[in-house]
Amino acid sequence: MTAPPVRIALLGAGTVGAAVARRLVGRADLYERRTGRRFELAGVAVRDTARPREGIDPSLITDDAETLVDRADVVVEVMGGIQPARALVERALRRGVPVVTANKQLIAQHGPALHALADEHGTSLEYEGAVVAAVPVLSVVREALAGDVVTAISGVVNGSTNFVLDLVARRGVPFEEAVRQAGELGYLEADPTEDLEGLDAAAKIVILARAAWGVPVTLEDVQRRGIADLTDEDFRQAAGAGTVIKLVASAWCRGSAGHRRVEVAVRPVALPQDDPLAQARESANVLIIEAESAGTLRLQGAGAGGDETASAVLGDIVRVVRRG
Amino acid sequence: MTAPPVRIALLGAGTVGAAVARRLVGRADLYERRTGRRFELAGVAVRDTARPREGIDPSLITDDAETLVDRADVVVEVMGGIQPARALVERALRRGVPVVTANKQLIAQHGPALHALADEHGTSLEYEGAVVAAVPVLSVVREALAGDVVTAISGVVNGSTNFVLDLVARRGVPFEEAVRQAGELGYLEADPTEDLEGLDAAAKIVILARAAWGVPVTLEDVQRRGIADLTDEDFRQAAGAGTVIKLVASAWCRGSAGHRRVEVAVRPVALPQDDPLAQARESANVLIIEAESAGTLRLQGAGAGGDETASAVLGDIVRVVRRG
Incomplete structure (x- = not known):
């Protein structure tokens, strides 16, 4: 009997x-x-079912997310x-169904509670796609550096x-013009606001800090300053000192x-060239991870984009299914 | 009852x-x-038991590797x-005991046969440390990019x-002087020879190609040219063209x-600056991985060194124990 x-x-x-959706169908074989299992797209829940969704079988579209969750394996x-x-994530976890999400703010704000719920119901919560899209930094911190x-x-x-900074x-380009x-x-x-005030970066670094040290860091713990109040004078001074201003999460x-x-x-930090x-x-996104034995690791890649984020989401799905 | x-x-x-050995003891807690399990260094097999081994309890040293393998869990x-x-690796796998190795040539030459043996006996063979030390490229190719x-x-x-090339x-520095x-x-x-003729790099790229595509590539398939026959004239020409010669494995x-x-x-390839x-x-070691959805990922870090390689080996041990 096949699975x-x-x-x-x-x-x-x-x-x-x-x-x-496109990759799940296109890469089914x-x-x-x-994984030894056939992936079947059981349905796609959206708010507006009238809107055409290119590449998605219309019969799969539903606005009844709860019923869809209740008949899913992932x-x-x-x-x-x-x-x-x-x-909806809580509903799935309570049913013991594993959840893969790319929702950065959800995990940054409610990750620990959702993890506890997953543990309680013997299932898992994965979110590589929530942090720097295709750059596999969570996987490196939690798996590769597990020792x-x-x-x-x-x-x-x-x-x-x-x-903007680049x-x-x-x-x-003058700063305000670059933002425009x-x-x-x-x-x-x-x-x-979420980008310019550093809220997006804060959510990512909070998730990474929890993964690295297993501590309940929250968004409120982030010493945060965005780039919104930088002036052209700041950039002139940085350039004059041979440095480059970057928004650094650490x-x-x-x-x-x-x-x-x-x-x-x-x-914002003025860094040597x-x-x-x-x-x-x-x-581009760049991450530097320092570890006691490994020394300095550098990871770089696309930090956003539909297909790039899908790469991480799909990787999580395959791993969840492999674990069974 | 504790495990x-x-x-x-x-x-x-x-x-x-x-x-x-040092990290297994120092990081036992x-x-x-x-992992929920206490790691115990059961013994250290060496050829010359008379030689002092700093930081290793002398009572753990043995030259009877077979007996040591026969009473190990990993x-x-x-x-x-x-x-x-x-x-020794075969002996362990036949007993159903998982093996972690950093032995590049062993895996490059006998990896597929050893994998088959591991599968046959329901156990696993891990070797992140065999490829580029602490840079977790196998983990990225096999796990992070699983989808x-x-x-x-x-x-x-x-x-x-x-x-040398740098x-x-x-x-x-003239080439021969740089080698010296x-x-x-x-x-x-x-x-x-192993470095200069590209044999070391060939072993690594063979292991990576197998991991990426699941194909039985061998060392004989590598189109290989080392740097041993480069001349100062080659370097002058490259510099004149604004390029840098690197030994590239692909x-x-x-x-x-x-x-x-x-x-x-x-x-050897002449690359733009x-x-x-x-x-x-x-x-330094640098790897570029191209994937359909993720786009271009870049990984960089120490490709050699005792503690750096140990980081990868220890990560494999932790993952093997977690899987149970």
Whole structure:
């Protein structure tokens, strides 16, 4: 007897959801070879069922997310926002169904409670796609460095602000004009507060700090300053000193077990030109992980994008199914 | 009742073995928290028991590797060379005991047969430490990109030759003199053939190609040219063209399932100055992984060193124990 198919519920059909749906269908044979199970897209829950969704079988579209969750073997949440995402994720976990999400704010705000719920019901919660898209930093911190001791993490983890800073630093575009251009090119949301104030970067570094040290760091713990109040004078001074301003997210751990103190910060830093973080161009993301034995590891790649985030989401799905 | 300790047999007490032994003891509490099991160094097999081994309890030293393997829950092979490493690894796998190794040539030459043996006996064979030390490239290819399709891998994966090439390119040291200096500084072995002829890099790219595409690539498939026959004239020409010569290992896949063709090569390549591989300084290792959805990922870190390799070996041990 062959194993039954894995029914996957997809919550959300935005840029990431559409990419996940397309790949689940297009790579069905590949995933079957890799896991021994056939992946079946059981349905796609959206708010507006009238809107056409290119590449998704219309018969799969539903606005009844709860019923979809209740008949799934794996729930993939890529709708974003806190509600109804949180209630649906909790609903799945309570049923013992594993959840894969790319929802950064949900995990940053409610990750520990959701993990506890998953543990209680003997299932798992995965979110590689919530942090720096395709750059597998969570996997490196939790799996590859499972035998090591991470001492610090720092990175350029917000592509939108980096695009702005790079325009100013390398093209000499005035700061306000660079923000405007980034908006026009789609690098910044209509309301760019989450990027410019460092809230997006703060959510990512909080998730990473928890993964590295297992401590209940919250968004309130982040020493946060965004780039919104930078002036052209700041950039002139930085350039004059041979430095480059980057929005750096960092987390570090002092002390040892029992007396550990983890600090997290997001702030603009003037870096020497040859610093690895200074070399992040356009919307690239770069992460530096320091570990006791491994030394300095550097990871770099696309920190955003539908297909790039889908890569991480799909990796989580395959691993969840492999574990059975 | 608490779980019984995990008895770990260590085969080899060279630079990597000594670092693994020291960390197993020093991080015993950490590993117990991470896995729920106490790690116990059951013994350390060496050829010369008379030689003092700093930091290793003398009562653990033995020259009876077979008996040690027979009473272990996990076998860690860091002795290097093909025999007796291969026989001991096979002995463990036949007993159903998982093996962690950092032995690049053993895996490059006998990996598929050893994997088959592990499968047959329901156990596992892990070797993150065999490829680029602490840079978790196997983990990224096999785990993080489990939902994606890797299309190409390329890298500077031999720190010794890169040290030589970097001395020539950035310090203007004549090639033969650079080879001599690298030897004196310990970057090259007394017999540097394995590095200079690209054999070390070939073993690494073969292991990576197998991990990425599940194909039985062998060392004989590698289109290999080392750096031994480069001349100062080659370096002058490269510099004149604004390029940098690097020893690049690469693997790429053409076609799709059923008609796949994987090619592997190691050869000196003149790269533009701003190529990520051109920027590998001294003995650094840099890997570029191209995947269909993730795009371009870059990983960088120490490709050699006792503690750096131990980081990977210890990560494999923790994961093996977690899986139970």
